[in-house]
Amino acid sequence: MVTAGIGAGVLGAIPAPVRALVSPKNVVPNAARQPSFHRSQSSGVPLGSLVIPSIGVDEIVRSGVAMSVIDLGPAHWAGTALPGQAGNVVLAGHRTTKTRPFYDLDRLDPDDLIYMSDGDGFEVMYSVSGTMIVEPNDLWITYDTPDPTLTMFACHPKGSERYRIVVQADLVGRRRIG
Numbered sequence: 367m368v369t370a371g372i373g374a375g376v377l378g379a380i381p382a383p384v385r386a387l388v389s390p391k392n393v394v395p396n397a398a399r400q401p402s403f404h405r406s407q408s409s410g411v412p413l414g415s416l417v418i419p420s421i422g423v424d425e426i427v428r429s430g431v432a433m434s435v436i437d438l439g440p441a442h443w444a445g446t447a448l449p450g451q452a453g454n455v456v457l458a459g460h461r462t463t464k465t466r467p468f469y470d471l472d473r474l475d476p477d478d479l480i481y482m483s484d485g486d487g488f489e490v491m492y493s494v495s496g497t498m499i500v501e502p503n504d505l506w507i508t509y510d511t512p513d514p515t516l517t518m519f520a521c522h523p524k525g526s527e528r529y530r531i532v533v534q535a536d537l538v539g540r541r542r543i544g
Contacts, residue, residue: 407444408432414449414483416440416457421470427457427482437464440518443508449482450490450540453510454517461520461531468520471531472497480516480535489543492516492535499529507532 407430417424425439435441440459447453459468480492499522500507507517507530514537522531
């Protein structure tokens, strides 16, 4: 833990960024991954759902990470993998504003289960592998991973934009629903 300096007495301790769960050497940008400011990030089209039983999340996931989309709930970074696909499914969400889907992201433990529907009649299950705190400009968290991975991120600590909390989860399996 690193204290916040002069305001530490008022703000308390703010966790400093930690070492990555997946070394940036093992990740590469997906050629299809769009910059956060690209027009495709404003789509907002529903892609499926996100259910995290351990923290009470049951939300629609929309396409794009423009702020207007994130304000509606969990947002899928356009150009990253889709649920169940090889690579890295990247989701952004708010913790303390708007719909607050990631309010309790810090309460996820290793092996907690996360479910996503892919919109094509499949449910995909992931298991939490770890949590880390990174700097806001650590865009490597959105890069492709060697294995099918889910990455969720939000501002951290709650009520601050100082860092990002990142939860990564590994693909467990998928099944047809309905």
